Amino acid sequence: MDYKDTLLMPKTDFPMRGGLPNKEPQIQSSWDGKNLYEKLLKKNEGKTPYILHDGPPYANGQIHMGHALNKIIKDFITRYKAMNGFYTPYVPGWDTHGLPIEQALTKKGVNRKEMSTAEFRELCRKYALEQVELQKADFKRLGVNGDWENPYITLQEKFEAEQIRLFGDMAKKGYIYKGKKPVYWSPSSESSLAEAEIEYQDKKSASIYVAFDTVDGRGIVDPGVKFVIWTTTPWTIPANVAISLNPELTYVQVAIEGNSYIVAQALLDSVCEAIGWDKESVVLEKEFKGSELELIETQHPLIEDRKSIIILGDHVTTDAGTGCVHTAPGHGEDDFIVGQKYDLPVISPVDDKGVFTKEAGEFEGLFYDKANPVITERLKEVGALLKLDFFTHSYPHDWRTKKPVIFRATPQWFASINKVRQDILNAIDETEFKVEWGKTRIYNMIRDRGDWVISRQRVWGVPLPVFYAENGDIIMDEAVIEHIASLFEEHGSNVWYEREAKDLLPEGFTHPGSPNGEFTKETDIMDVWFDSGSSHRGVLEARPELSFPADLYFEGSDQYRGWFNSSITTAVATRGKSPYKKLLSHGFVMDGKGRKMSKSLGNTVLPEKVVKQMGADIIRLWVMSVDYLADVRISDDILKQVSEVYRKIRNTFKFLLGNVNDFNPATDAVAYEDLKEIDQFMLNKLYNFVNNTHEHYENNDYLDIYQELQNFINVELSNFYLDYGKDILYIEAADSHVRRSMQTVVYEVLTSLTKVLAPIIPHTAEEIWSHTPHVTEESVHLTDMPAVHDVDHVLIEKWSRFLELRDDVLKGIENLRNEKVIGKPLEAKVTVFTENADDLALLQSFDNLHQLFIVSQAKVSDSAVGTQYTNLNVLVERADGEKCERCWNYSTEITAEDHKHPHVCPRCLSVLESK
Numbered sequence: 001m002d003y004k005d006t007l008l009m010p011k012t013d014f015p016m017r018g019g020l021p022n023k024e025p026q027i028q029s030s031w032d033g034k035n036l037y038e039k040l041l042k043k044n045e046g047k048t049p050y051i052l053h054d055g056p057p058y059a060n061g062q063i064h065m066g067h068a069l070n071k072i073i074k075d076f077i078t079r080y081k082a083m084n085g086f087y088t089p090y091v092p093g094w095d096t097h098g099l100p101i102e103q104a105l106t107k108k109g110v111n112r113k114e115m116s117t118a119e120f121r122e123l124c125r126k127y128a129l130e131q132v133e134l135q136k137a138d139f140k141r142l143g144v145n146g147d148w149e150n151p152y153i154t155l156q157e158k159f160e161a162e163q164i165r166l167f168g169d170m171a172k173k174g175y176i177y178k179g180k181k182p183v184y185w186s187p188s189s190e191s192s193l194a195e196a197e198i199e200y201q202d203k204k205s206a207s208i209y210v211a212f213d214t215v216d217g218r219g220i221v222d223p224g225v226k227f228v229i230w231t232t233t234p235w236t237i238p239a240n241v242a243i244s245l246n247p248e249l250t251y252v253q254v255a256i257e258g259n260s261y262i263v264a265q266a267l268l269d270s271v272c273e274a275i276g277w278d279k280e281s282v283v284l285e286k287e288f289k290g291s292e293l294e295l296i297e298t299q300h301p302l303i304e305d306r307k308s309i310i311i312l313g314d315h316v317t318t319d320a321g322t323g324c325v326h327t328a329p330g331h332g333e334d335d336f337i338v339g340q341k342y343d344l345p346v347i348s349p350v351d352d353k354g355v356f357t358k359e360a361g362e363f364e365g366l367f368y369d370k371a372n373p374v375i376t377e378r379l380k381e382v383g384a385l386l387k388l389d390f391f392t393h394s395y396p397h398d399w400r401t402k403k404p405v406i407f408r409a410t411p412q413w414f415a416s417i418n419k420v421r422q423d424i425l426n427a428i429d430e431t432e433f434k435v436e437w438g439k440t441r442i443y444n445m446i447r448d449r450g451d452w453v454i455s456r457q458r459v460w461g462v463p464l465p466v467f468y469a470e471n472g473d474i475i476m477d478e479a480v481i482e483h484i485a486s487l488f489e490e491h492g493s494n495v496w497y498e499r500e501a502k503d504l505l506p507e508g509f510t511h512p513g514s515p516n517g518e519f520t521k522e523t524d525i526m527d528v529w530f531d532s533g534s535s536h537r538g539v540l541e542a543r544p545e546l547s548f549p550a551d552l553y554f555e556g557s558d559q560y561r562g563w564f565n566s567s568i569t570t571a572v573a574t575r576g577k578s579p580y581k582k583l584l585s586h587g588f589v590m591d592g593k594g595r596k597m598s599k600s601l602g603n604t605v606l607p608e609k610v611v612k613q614m615g616a617d618i619i620r621l622w623v624m625s626v627d628y629l630a631d632v633r634i635s636d637d638i639l640k641q642v643s644e645v646y647r648k649i650r651n652t653f654k655f656l657l658g659n660v661n662d663f664n665p666a667t668d669a670v671a672y673e674d675l676k677e678i679d680q681f682m683l684n685k686l687y688n689f690v691n692n693t694h695e696h697y698e699n700n701d702y703l704d705i706y707q708e709l710q711n712f713i714n715v716e717l718s719n720f721y722l723d724y725g726k727d728i729l730y731i732e733a734a735d736s737h738v739r740r741s742m743q744t745v746v747y748e749v750l751t752s753l754t755k756v757l758a759p760i761i762p763h764t765a766e767e768i769w770s771h772t773p774h775v776t777e778e779s780v781h782l783t784d785m786p787a788v789h790d791v792d793h794v795l796i797e798k799w800s801r802f803l804e805l806r807d808d809v810l811k812g813i814e815n816l817r818n819e820k821v822i823g824k825p826l827e828a829k830v831t832v833f834t835e836n837a838d839d840l841a842l843l844q845s846f847d848n849l850h851q852l853f854i855v856s857q858a859k860v861s862d863s864a865v866g867t868q869y870t871n872l873n874v875l876v877e878r879a880d881g882e883k884c885e886r887c888w889n890y891s892t893e894i895t896a897e898d899h900k901h902p903h904v905c906p907r908c909l910s911v912l913e914s915k
Contacts (some may be wrong), residue, residue: 001827001901002888003885003904003908004503005882006541006886006911006912006915007730007731007886008662008728008729008731008732008734008739008841009228010654010655010658010659010660010661010729011657011658012654012655012657012661012770012771013183013663013771014654014657014658014768015399015654016323016650016651016654016766017616018617018646018647018650018764018890020616020617020618020763020764021162021611021612021613021615021761022617022769023615024141024143024611024616024617025141025871026087027763027767028141028143028763029139029226029765030766031145031415031749031766031779031781033845034137034756034778036145036781036782037145037146037147038382039481039779040082040088040145040781040782040783041087041089042877043082044085044086044087044088044089044496045083045087045469046088047085047086047483048085048086049086049087049088049089049547049551049553050078050081050086050088050552051088051089051540051546051547051552052074052077052078052088052090052549052551052552052553052554053089053091053274053535053536053539053540053550053552053553053579053580054074054091054093054146054152055090055093055532055535055553055554055555055559055563056094056095056152056153056154056563057094057095058094058095058096058098058100059094059095059096059128059129059131059132059135059153060100060101060128060131061102061131061136061610062138062606062608063132063135063138063139063607064597064605064606064607064689065589065597065605065607065634066556066588066589067135067138067139067595067607068142068607068619068623069586069623069626069628069632070554070556070586071092071139071142071144071524071553072142072143072144072619072620072623073141073554073586073623073628073700073702074090074142074144075142075145075146075553075620075759075762076623076624076697076702076759076760077210077403077552077700077759078090078146078820079145079758079759079762079781080456080630080697080759081512081787082781082784083755083758083759083781083784084694084697084785085785086786089147089151089543089545090146090147090382090660091146091147091151091545091546092126092139092144092146092147092148092151092220092233093151093154093535093539093687094131094132094135094152094153094154095154095528095532096125096128096131096132096153096154096156097128097154097478097525097528097530097531098456098458098461099458099460099527101124101127101128101460102458102460105123105124105127105521110123110812116497116729117492117497117748118497118498120459120499121389121459121494122458124413124460125155125494125528126586127156128153128154128450128894129155130302132151132153132541133407135142136148136151136606136800137158137526138607139777141608141611141616141619142607142611142620142622143620143762145146145762145781146429149527150218152535152538152539152543153537154462154531154532154538155492155493156489156540157489157490157491157492157493158489158538158649159482159488159534159535159538159539160462160488160489160492160493161485161486161488161540162485162534162537162538162541163462163526163530163534163537163538164462164484164485164563165481165482165533165537165715166482166487166534166537166570166574167464167481167526167530168465168476168478168482168485169573169574170415170570170573170574171476171478172478173419173573173574173835174416174419174541175415175416175420175573176413176414176415176416176418176454176476177415178411178412178413178414178474178810179219179346179349179411179451180330180346180409180410180411180412181336181346181359181409181410181412181414181451181453182329182330182331182333182336182346182348182405182407182408182409183408183410183453184198184334184396184405184406184407185354185405185406185407185410186398186403186740187352187354187355187367187368187388187403187404187405187406188398188401188403189398189401189845190352190579193470194196195644196218196793197400197406198396198397198398198399199396199397200396200397201394201397201402201601202392202393202394202395202702203392203393203394203395203397203404204390204391205232205233205392205393205395206232206233206372206373206376206388206389206390206391207230207231207233207309207386207387207389207391208230208231208234208328208376208379208385208386208388208389209228209229209230209271209274209322209385209387209621210228210229210231210237210301210379210384210385210880211227211228211259211261211301211383211384211386212226212227212228212231212243212298212299212300212301212308213225213298213299213301214226214227214296214297214298214299215297215298215299215307216296216297216307217899218296218298218310220288220292220293220296221253221262221288221293221296222260222516224260225253225257225260225261225262226260226261226262226887227243227261227262227298227324228245228262228263228271228322228386229260229321229322229324229325230320230326231320231326231709232346232366232393233331234371234372234373234375234376234379235369235371235375236326236328236331236373236393237326237328237333237370237375237379238302238303238347238349238356238363238375239303239329239347239348239349239362240300240308240327240328240329240330240346240358241306241307241308241309241328241339241344241345242308242309242311242328242329242334242338242339242342242344242558243308243311243314243317243324243326243327243452244311244312244313244316244325244327244334244338244358245264245290245293245294245299245310245312245313245316245323245325246264246290246312246313246314246323246442247289247290247291247294247314248290248291248456249264249265249266249290249316249318249323250264250265250266250286250287250288250289250290250868251263251264251265251289251290251293251323251324252264252265252284252285252286252287252288253283253285253286253288253289253331254268254279254283254285255283255285255286256278256281256282256283257277257281259355261274261525262288262293262324262326263322263323263324263879264322264323264402264517265287265323267321267322267323268874269819270320271322273389274388274389274785276387277384278355280371280427281568281726282821283568283850290312290316293310294311294312294382295309295311296309296310296311297308297309298310299312299356299381300377301379301384301474302361302379302382302384303361303379304319308327309342309344310313311327311337311338311339311341312443313325313327313334313337313338314448315316315334315338315595315823319474320627321855322480324549327339327344328347328459329344329345329346329347329685330346330347330349330408330409330473331346331406331407331408331409332407333407333718336409336450336451337448337449337458340450340451341514342449346409347359347409347688347909348408348410349363349438350368350406350408353367354367354368354369355367355368356368356371360412363375364480365529368406368554369404371792375725376388389551392818401854404877406834407488411522411579412455413452413453413454413455413464413466413522413528414451414452414453414652415451415452415454415569415573415608416451416452417446417449417450417451417452417569418451420569420572420573421446421447423572423576424446424568424569424572425443425447425569427447427572427577427578428442428446428568428578429443429445429569430577430578430584431578431580431583432583433582433583434582434584434629434699435629436561438557438583438584438585439583441557441845442560442564442565442568442583443595444564444732445560445561445565446568446569448642449565451852452527452566452569454522454526454527454530455525455527455529456524456526456528457524459497459522459525460523460525460815461525461526461528461531462488462493462525462526462530462684463466463486463493463496463497463522463524463525464522464524464525464526465480465481465484465503465522466521467480467501467519467520467521467591468506468519468520468521468522469511469512469513469514469519470513470514470515470518470519470521471513471514471533472513473511473513474499474550475511475519477541478799479506480505480506480509481643483504483505483506484496484504484764484911487504494538496521496586498873501519501520501521502518502519505519506656512542518832521819523768524709525574527753529562529563529565530566530570531569532562532563532566533567534570534737535567536548536549536550536567536570536571536575536579536651537570537574537821539877540579548579549571549574549577549578549579549580549680549753549805550579550581551581551582552580552581552583552584552882553567553579553580553582553583554580554583554584554585554586555585555586555801556585556586556587556588557585557586557587557588558588560586564580564585566581567579567580568580570608572860576739583659584700585629586628586629587628587629587630587631588631588632589605589631589632589633589634590604590631590634591633591634591635592633592635592636592637593632593633593635594631594633598633603635603778604695605634605635605636605639607619610639611820612871614639614643615763616644616713616763617761617762617763617764618642618643618646619640620648620760620761620762620781621642621760621761622634622638622639622642622707623702624702624703624705624706624760625642625645625702625703627703628703644858646761646764648710648714648718648740649709649757649764650764652713652717652722653717653750653753653768655722656722656746656749656750656753657750657768657771657772657899659729659743659746660747660750660772660773661745661747662667662734663740663743663744663746663747663748664670664772664773664774665744668735668738668740668743668744668751669736669740669744669747670741670744674737675741675744675745676740676741676742677739677743677795678721678724678746678799678852680792680795681796681798681799682721682745682749683745683748683793684792684793684795684796685712685716685748686712686745687789687790687791688791688796689708689709689716689756690752690756690786690788690789691788691791692704692708692785693705693709693756694710694785694788697759698908700830702756702760705756705760709756711759713892714850715755717749717802718910720803720806722852723854724851725742725746726854727851727854727887727889728742728851729742729743729746731887731907731908731911732911733911733914733915736911742866750768750772751772751775751786752786752788754768754769755784755785755786756786758780758781758783763780764875765781765787766779766780767778770779798842801839801842802842802843802846802852804871805832805834805839805842805843805871805872806852806868807870808832808869808870808871808872808874809828809830809832809853809855809870809872809874809876812830812851812866812867812869812874812875813825813828813830813855815876816828816877819915821878822876822878824856824885824888825853825854825855826854826856826877826888826889827856827867827878827879827883828853828855828857828876828877828879829851829855829856829858829877829878829879829880829890830857830858830859830874830875830876830877831858831859831860831861831866831872831874831875832858832859832860832861832865832872832873832875833860833861833863833864833865833866833872834863834871836871839871840860840872840874843860844860850889856879856880856881856890856891857879857880857888857890857906861873861875865895880892881893881894882894882903883903884904884905884908885903885904886912887904887908889905889908891905891909892904893905893907901913
């Protein structure tokens with residue numbers, strides 16, 4: 001007789017192969033058909049909200065793995081929170097203004113000069129919305145759940161209107177002003193440039209050391225002592241107003257060749273070598289702390305009526321130069337920032353073409369680069385030039401003309417940081433951070449940053465709602481700004497370019513500075529960081545399903561300088577508090593060797609390609625597997641490893657599903673107190689895993705879930721419980737207590753693990769759920785997370801010790817298999833011994849030791865036998881008796897040939913006869 005038909009083998013339609021690239025779109029289509037997102041919100045309506053505010057990716061180009069990492073982790077968070085009873089609306093967004101879109105159109109052949117600004121902006125708008133749709137499809141394909149039909153987009157009329165109102169609030173409080181600040185300026189293009197328009201090429205530059213004579217040493221430094229500066233831009237000397245020192249560095253006054261000079265002590269040797277001073281002849285005269293020299297006055301070497309004062313700045317280092325830094329606030333970012341602290345003038349005597357203006361005195365009319373040798377020669381004539389040399393270095397160039405750029409101060413609009421700095425720092429102190437360095441990073445950035453330049457000389461963006469009267473007066477009235485906001489809300493910001501200034505102002509508007517009723521409008525647009533930094537107003541406060549402040553902002557670590565920064569600045573300035581309760585960030589995605597991805601290296605891994613080849617759940621499982629707080633790695637090999645983990649997870653679920661096909665929890669489940677002890681143990685291990693998983697989800701520690709999941713599946717389930725369980729699930733009578741006891745736990749493991757994994761691999765979890773018998777919810781995503789349970793740690797400790805002892809038995813069995821004495825473990829008989837009384841009592845307490853060891857026979861000896869392993873003496877021999885043709889266990893009580901069921905063991909005979 002073929003006894004295979006009498007075994008209760010696993011039965012399930014759940015396929016071994018995932019086929020994710022084909023299956024996932026079908027599952028997503030079913031979610032859309034069920035209105036899953038809306039049902040999820042409805043399920044938790046009225047419960048505690050949890051708002052994760054989406055930082056808007058830029059709408060240009062295909063999404064990359066950084067986008068995927070970001071959106072998937074957000075999805076982990078919102079899906080978990082939804083399954084844990086929170087109301088979790090998620091509104092995705094896009095950043096749509098700025099230079100890259102202008103560039104993209106130019107590359108496509110659009111000629112701006114052949115059309116009006118309004119027409120060009122309309123093309124920008126159309127292009128941006130096309131990009132939004134392309135990226136939206138990619139994000140949805142990754143399984144990200146959200147309100148994709150109603151995203152927020154920074155070019156939307158309502159968003160722009162709220163941005164204008166936020167600007168108005170800041171203006172009303174006196175935080176907006178016009179001033180001068182150095183920006184990248186291209187003389188060849190006669191335009192300011194953004195960072196994205198800069199490329200670096202080698203350039204030969206002059207290197208000069210210049211002496212500034214002390215005229216007022218404040219009783220610390222004698223008149224005539226010279227401070228030595230070093231610069232590679234001689235043409236900026238006419239704009240010099242100060243010399244910066246580091247307050248913490250030690251400076252030395254040294255005598256050489258009849259003069260006294262001051263430089264940083266740490267750079268003295270290199271200065272001597274560069275200028276050509278004989279080190280042996282240098283005499284140390286005095287030492288000072290940088291902070292002692294503050295506000296000493298020196299004479300500008302070329303401008304008789306200008307003094308250059310000594311100021312202090314942390315930007316001064318000992319990497320190169322003299323430690324005394326030439327400071328021209330009109331031509332350098334650091335110079336400008338430190339100059340603000342000392343209220344220094346911002347001198348920039350260069351016009352749009354890079355030619356010196358009248359303000360440059362004797363150098364008027366010279367192109368800045370042509371002025372370099374002329375200024376150097378004048379320094380030499382007045383005895384201030386100590387050394388001239390040349391060197392080649394990497395220098396910023398205009399990406400269009402390939403010509404060098406300069407830093408040049410031009411009129412710009414600013415948002416004051418000084419006026420709200422302490423309030424922002426206080427708000428940061430009240431914000432929750434997962435990692436302390438995140439708090440330190442943004443805190444220091446706010447503490448040290450200068451005022452925010454919010455104007456840009458572009459056209460594709462939100463116009464600054466500022467007018468000018470005939471006499472030049474700036475008009476930023478509250479009523480005017482609200483009027484512009486209303487116009488934008490109705491018509492969009494293109495109305496600014498479609499109408500004349502007087503037609504944009506409120507009807508009947510007058511101003512004493514415009515006796516003829518003529519007005520002009522600002523041509524600059526707002527920095528795109530002001531756009532996205534306004535999203536707390538335009539989204540969190542504007543959407544009825546959302547709320548301010550958000551529970552979480554989560555973006556890449558570069559956003560401490562970007563969106564995190566601009567958002568908290570505008571929120572504190574207008575609402576008095578941070579827009580986020582918690583801040584979390586992730587690192588960058590690198591290749592398998594830790595290199596930045598680039599097309600030139602050929603090391604890019606695109607989400608679209610991986611989705612088509614492997615499926616979105618593989619990318620999502622990879623995201624779970626990395627320490628996202630730091631930079632992470634991805635490659636084909638890494639994805640193959642993740643795929644293998646996925647295969648193991650899937651196979652485990654197939655086994656679980658197959659072994660509950662005849663189990664109905666409503667009628668067959670066994671109460672906890674009636675479960676077999678081994679089943680109680682496994683149930684408590686499950687509880688422990690679920691409890692830990694809740695904690696990890698709450699702490700956003702997905703790698704910990706990944707590691708514990710693998711341990712639970714591979715070690716707890718596959719290597720022990722399910723392997724042991726085959727002898728019960730397949731062999732015992734269908735409704736026997738021992739089988740129903742185990743099925744009760746298997747079913748609990750199945751449903752709990754499916755729910756736990758639903759936020760991570762939502763497609764696979766949904767597929768598992770659809771194959772799980774006797775579940776009532778139409779989607780696993782509409783269920784609740786498994787509850788937190790008390791755990792019987794005493795029971796776990798007992799069985800964990802047994803498993804340690806069992807490891808010795810498995811070693812003994814494996815050794816005998818290697819010696820070819822036995823094949824399968826069921827061919828073995830095991831005898832164990834230990835002198836440890838507790839371990840001995842533990843082993844003797846089991847009446848099914850052979851099943852736990854997965855051998856045919858097992859006993860505990862009262863004396864030493866076999867081989868000593870870590871904890872036990874183990875003797876492994878061939879099993880006694882014959883092999884049962886049904887269960888394959890060996891038995892000395894096999895039925896005789898003349899029996900109705902010959903060659904079966906008593907246990908199998910009992911099962912067969914009961915049928």
